[in-house]
Amino acid sequence: MAKKGENREAVALQCTVCKNVIRPTEKNKKNTVEKLTISKYCPKCRKHTEHKEKKI
Numbered sequence: 059m060a061k062k063g064e065n066r067e068a069v070a071l072q073c074t075v076c077k078n079v080i081r082p083t084e085k086n087k088k089n090t091v092e093k094l095t096i097s098k099y100c101p102k103c104r105k106h107t108e109h110k111e112k113k114i
């Protein structure tokens with residue numbers, strides 16, 4: 059049986075606009091093989107911006 063948490067990886071999300079790194083999140087390595095690029099609210103830009111995954 060697969061161990062719990064095996065496919066999870068801690069990543070930080072970095073705003074592509076201001077380079078502000080927001081709090082670490084988890085991604086599922088099995089479901090998300092490629093680098094994450096998601097639209098998220100950036101408190102620095104004070105709007106939704108593209109965030110890229112960043113290794114911790």
Ligand SMILES: [Zn+2]
Binds near residue numbers: 107
């Ligand atoms: Zn930003």
